[in-house]
Amino acid sequence: MAGIGIHKIKNNPVVEKLRHGQPSVGSWLSLCSPVAAETLAQIGWDWLVVDVEHSPVGFETMVNCFRAVQLGGAVPLARVPWNETVWIQRTLDAGALGLVVPMVNTAEDAHNVVHNMRYATKGQRSFGGSRVAAYIEGDYRTWTEENLAVIVMIETVQAVENAEAILATDGVVGCFIGPNDLALSLGVSPNATGPGTVHEEAIQAVLAAAKKTGKAAGKHCFTAAELSLRIRQGFQFLALASDLRFLTKAAREEFEAIDFSGTAAENAAEAKGSLY
Ligand code: 3PY
Ligand code: MG
Numbered sequence: 001m002a003g004i005g006i007h008k009i010k011n012n013p014v015v016e017k018l019r020h021g022q023p024s025v026g027s028w029l030s031l032c033s034p035v036a037a038e039t040l041a042q043i044g045w046d047w048l049v050v051d052v053e054h055s056p057v058g059f060e061t062m063v064n065c066f067r068a069v070q071l072g073g074a075v076p077l078a079r080v081p082w083n084e085t086v087w088i089q090r091t092l093d094a095g096a097l098g099l100v101v102p103m104v105n106t107a108e109d110a111h112n113v114v115h116n117m118r119y120a121t122k123g124q125r126s127f128g129g130s131r132v133a134a135y136i137e138g139d140y141r142t143w144t145e146e147n148l149a150v151i152v153m154i155e156t157v158q159a160v161e162n163a164e165a166i167l168a169t170d171g172v173v174g175c176f177i178g179p180n181d182l183a184l185s186l187g188v189s190p191n192a193t194g195p196g197t198v199h200e201e202a203i204q205a206v207l208a209a210a211k212k213t214g215k216a217a218g219k220h221c222f223t224a225a226e227l228s229l230r231i232r233q234g235f236q237f238l239a240l241a242s243d244l245r246f247l248t249k250a251a252r253e254e255f256e257a258i259d260f261s262g263t264a265a266e267n268a269a270e271a272k273g274s275l276y
Contacts, residue, residue, distance in 0.1 A: 010137045012097050012147040014047050014075050014237075018174050018216040023231045026074070028220070028242035030055040034068040036243045041072020047149075048074050049239065052091065053081045053102055059094070063131070066095040070135070077149060083109055088116040089125055095132035098149020100176050105158045107165035114171030117148055149173055151218065151237060155181035160202045163209035174216030174237045177206055207234060 017024040026047035029037050032055055041048055050057060050065045057065070066076035079100040080087040091099060101113045115123040119141055133140035150171055154163055155178030167175055179199070183190040186198055193199045203219065210217035211234065218237025221227040222245075227238050241249075 008135055008137045012075065012149060014077070014098060014149045015147055015173055017046065018149070018236055021236070023236050023238060024216075025227065025238050025240065026077070027240050027246075028079075029057075029065055029069075030242045030244040031247070032057040032061050032065075033243070034061065034064040036247075037065040038068035038072045040243055040246075041069045041074040045074050047077050047098075049100055050076070050078045050096075051242070052087070053079045059090070062091070063094045066132070070095075075149075076132075077151075079153075083113055083116075085116045085124070088113070092117065092125070092144075092148070093128060093130045095130060097132065097147070098151060098173075100151045100153060102153045102178070103155060103159075103181070104152035104166060104175075105156055106162050107169055110152050110166045110169035110172050113152055114150055114169060117144070117150055118171065119144065151176050153178050154206050155179075156185040157182075157202070158185075160205055163206045164212060167209055167213040167215040172215060174218055175206060175210060176218040176220065176237055176239070177203055179203075179220060210234075 014024050024046045026045045026049060027040060029040070029048055029050045037048060048069045050062050052062060062078065069076040075097050076095060077098045077100060078091045078096040079102065080091050083101050083104060088099060088101070099117065104110050104113060117123060117125060119125045119127055122145070127141060130140060136143050150173045152166060152172055152175050154160060154166065154175045159166065163175070166172065179193060180190045182202060183192065183199055186202065188197070188199060207217045216236040217234070218239070219230055219235055220239045221230060222241055224240060227240050230238055
């Protein structure tokens with residue numbers, strides 16, 4: 001029976017782009033809303049990350065966000081709360097095609113990420129299948145070996161110092177800089193960023209380590225202008241803001257554009273018939 005369905009994929013498009021040196025652009029889901037996820041996915045992002053670290057999303061809502069992202073045409077990824085076996089295992093089984101793992105500070109941490117994401121004999125992920133296996137061409141278990149997006153977060157001074165060893169770890173596809181935690185670790189304000197700051201120096205050191213190891217560098221960006229600059233600099237795995245930020249920014253702009261200066265009667269007359 002023909003239906004709108006979902007076509008099967010052969011390779012993970014995110015990993016393909018990153019391995020071919022191309023930028024792959026996405027955003028963050030903090031609203032815990034499958035409807036927001038589906039709407040955002042239709043805009044054209046390569047991927048959307050369900051943020052399980054810093055949003056109150058529950059596990060079942062997370063699965064529904066994955067479904068919604070898929071339906072909207074993007075690749076579902078998640079940021080797990082910590083570099084832990086149980087989180088990694090369950091989130092992959094729930095259908096993420098890759099993970100962003102926070103606070104990876106050493107090559108050993110990076111090795112543990114990969115070890116938890118791979119099945120035996122290459123790792124220790126237990127085999128119970130994944131709900132996403134139905135959307136993969138061929139065998140999911142072997143597919144994961146080359147196709148899961150393994151993205152480690154570099155967001156501390158220690159991680160910047162170890163960036164080359166972290167990125168050189170077999171199985172790591174790329175890194176993702178968390179600008180806020182990096183600022184805190186450097187002992188500076190999260191606003192003390194940009195050219196000439198220690199923060200930017202650290203970012204450029206991570207980019208250099210990525211180029212040296214042939215892996216993808218990434219960063220969370222707050223504006224399209226910054227994201228465009230980072231593409232020109234050679235960053236690849238780039239997130240722009242989040243669903244929450246898009247909502248508050250647009251709502252604030254509209255709210256601030258309201259003209260409260262007229263009388264109530266005048267405003268009502270002007271608004272009539274032109275609400276949308
Ligand atoms: C940070 O800025 O620390 C982040 O984790 C952004 O995703
Ligand atoms: Mg962080």
